[in-house]
Amino acid sequence: MKKSVIKKWDIVLIAAAVLLAAVLFLCISFFSKNGAYINVKVNGFTVAELPLDADMVYEIETDNRITNILEISDGRVSMISADCPDEICVHHKSISKNNETIVCLPNQVLITVHAEQENEVDGVAE
Secondary structure, eight states: OOOOSSOHHHHHHHHHHHHHHHHHHHHHHHHSOBOSEEEEEETTEEEEEEETTSOEEEEEEETTEEEEEEEEETTEEEEEEEOSSSOHHHHSOOBOBTTOEEEETTTTEEEEEESSOOOSSOTTTO
């Protein structure tokens, strides 16, 4: 008779770990703050800070040509157009929570949601 490699308590432990991960995921998504504005960076430099409470379409320019177009609607931001070959950023879900990002690697565009305006001086420098 062959012994089972997985024992009863192994299954209980795996189920408890999966349940704990699901609870933590739900808590993080439920308690995370909605964003107040987005920061648009191209090649590591901030080119725009836009409020999430105003519906608009914003064209992102790289190398003197429009490469990406983002849309802010109902407090959410999404990339609606990109001239990159894979368009992964266009297929990304819309974002609205603090620290969520949309990245377009070919055009070096980074969109990040922030909950509050950040201070120019940090706590250490004060």
